[in-house]
Amino acid sequence: MASTVAVEAARENPLVFLCSRCSRPLGDWLTWVSSQEDVNCILLRGVSSNVSVDKEPRLSKCKGEEGCLLETLCCAGCSLSLGSVYRCTPKNPDYKRDLFCLSVEAIESYTLGSAEKQAVLEDQELFSLESRVEIEKSIKQMEEVLKALQTKLLEVESKLPFAGCSS
Numbered sequence: 001m002a003s004t005v006a007v008e009a010a011r012e013n014p015l016v017f018l019c020s021r022c023s024r025p026l027g028d029w030l031t032w033v034s035s036q037e038d039v040n041c042i043l044l045r046g047v048s049s050n051v052s053v054d055k056e057p058r059l060s061k062c063k064g065e066e067g068c069l070l071e072t073l074c075c076a077g078c079s080l081s082l083g084s085v086y087r088c089t090p091k092n093p094d095y096k097r098d099l100f101c102l103s104v105e106a107i108e109s110y111t112l113g114s115a116e117k118q119a120v121l122e123d124q125e126l127f128s129l130e131s132r133v134e135i136e137k138s139i140k141q142m143e144e145v146l147k148a149l150q151t152k153l154l155e156v157e158s159k160l161p162f163a164g165c166s167s
């Protein structure tokens with residue numbers, strides 16, 4: 001259930017997967033198949049050209065994957081080992097066949113639309129909420145001082161001789 005929610009959230013804010021060492025983009029949400037939380041990897045239908053595939057197949061050494069033939073994936077930019085493609089699976093992990101299996105530890109994700117930095121210089125930054133509250137408070141205080149002065153002025157005016165008879 002929880003993973004369904006995560007999937008829905010990810011659909012609203014698509015992810016881009018990056019190499020955790022050199023930050024090259026490796027793939028994105030559009031080729032997402034599923035995640036394998038038990039083995040800490042995600043399965044993608046396609047990856048970017050930054051992922052290089054070692055065509056020399058090797059046998060999986062993982063438990064429960066005896067007899068699986070893998071092709072190793074690594075980052076074309078920094079050679080970080082990223083995961084593997086399962087080419088030949090005897091039975092159990094058949095769902096992984098011909099999918100790119102990327103290790104969660106080797107990738108970072110970037111959520112589209114998560115940009116927070118604005119191109120506004122520090123001293124031109126918009127008022128923060130606190131400073132706005134402060135400014136509004138001092139404006140109120142100034143208004144009160146002005147009102148008091150106005151009352152005083154009217155008082156003084158009314159005491160002046162010939163007040164109100166200027167015409």
Ligand SMILES: [Zn+2]
Nearest residue numbers: 019022075078
């Ligand atoms: Zn890399």
